[in-house]
Amino acid sequence: MDQTKSKALFTKACDVIPGGVNSPVRAFKSVGGTPPFISHAKGAHIFDVDGNKYVDFIGSWGPMILGHANDEVLGEIARVMEKGTSFGAPTELEITMAEAIIERVPAVDVVRLVNSGTEATMSAIRLARGVTKRDKCIKFNGCYHGHGDSFLIAAGSGATTLGIPNSPGVTKATAQDTLLANFNDIESVKEVFEKYPEDIACVIVEPIAGNMGCIPPQDNFLQDLRTLCSKYNALLIFDEVMTGFRVARGGANELYGVDPDLLCFGKVIGGGLPIGAYGGKRDLMNHVAPAGPVYQAGTLSGNPVAVTAGLETLKRLTPEVYETLEEIGGYMQSKLHDIITKNGYPLSQTRVGSMVCLFFTPNEVRNFADVQKCDLEKFNLFFHEMLKQGVYLAPSQFEAGFLGICHTKEIIDEVAEKAQKALSVVFS
Known part of the structure; x- marks a missing residue:
């Protein structure tokens, strides 16, 4: 994945903005690496200045339920x-x-x-x-x-x-x-x-x-x-x-x-x-x-x-849209569940409607102390493996992911295949 322009922009940004970003999680400090600098977005996808395309599960941290640039x-x-x-x-x-x-x-x-x-x-x-x-x-x-x-x-x-x-x-x-x-x-x-x-x-x-x-x-x-x-x-x-x-x-x-x-x-x-x-x-x-x-x-x-x-x-955001979001969320949850159970991965997941999270622990997560027991090294590796494949997840185990109505079943099927590949690397 080419990041030539993003790396140059991040270096430049660090000279004029604290840490190179205007909100800390964007700096990728918890996961390492260079944050992609985004040029534009449409629907369920964002595009960086290097021409890379990503399926976006951040959605500007929640509001893009209708997709980007509606x-x-x-x-x-x-x-x-x-x-x-x-x-x-x-x-x-x-x-x-x-x-x-x-x-x-x-x-x-x-x-x-x-x-x-x-x-x-x-x-x-x-x-x-x-x-x-x-x-x-x-x-x-x-x-x-x-x-x-x-x-x-x-x-x-x-x-x-x-x-x-x-x-x-x-x-x-x-x-x-x-x-x-x-x-x-x-x-x-x-x-x-x-x-x-x-x-x-x-x-x-x-x-x-x-x-x-x-x-x-x-x-x-x-x-x-x-x-x-x-x-x-x-x-x-x-x-x-x-x-x-x-x-x-x-x-x-x-x-x-x-x-x-x-x-x-x-x-x-x-x-x-x-x-x-x-x-x-x-x-x-x-x-x-x-x-x-x-x-x-x-x-x-x-x-x-x-x-x-x-x-x-x-x-x-009509009642019908929320029904669609529930269906999309349930579909993604079931795809991940199949991957986890089939391979016996030590993972757990939670979901409420279109808010989702995959935890790198096999145990139930009820509070902050439980989240702190997650395997952050494996999460970080998973994050970067997914990014390489064109899937933009929240760059922290401590953040939720967000779905929108543009995340079709076809997109989720594609992401599930990539998650299977990424997890096989993580747990190899």
């Missing part, structure tokens, strides 16, 4: 751009987007548009603290909610200890307000609440953990979180930046039937353009400025270009 979505973006790209003033499109989210998500009455998923989660945490007059927040090891200071916290000596910063620039004081528990381990959450019964403003969780692979909630985990938060008068926040409008028309809120107090969105509602949102019940959201005292603002929030891309994407 003609209808691009047409609407172009039409709206002719009128202007941003005004710093209200537009009717913002109302339409808010109504579209509210109509789809059972737990949302009122929505505030922002510019990214990180901004949505940061704002939701501030709102929770402002409403409850409490400082502490529970998050889960392995769940990622953007790069806000409150979220860049690693575990101390145990799941219920106060967090310590895992990035320079995050103060110890900030870290001390973030408490940690383990995903799919409700007892670890109970211990934290029992230790700080009057101090916890909220629990924030990815309802399907997508930043340690793809790990669904088990054993009524989300329902039990809802019960605990209600018992201790803390708010429950679903970070649906990744799952919202991907795993179901109404996201994980609809899929699992658990109503959080606040929800955060991104990815899909921008159709690949930068956007985010947070929302919840009216009495909570009315605390947000200018309706209330909890301040949050953004110059480009709700800009017509990003909103249009998202609206046109949502319009096309």
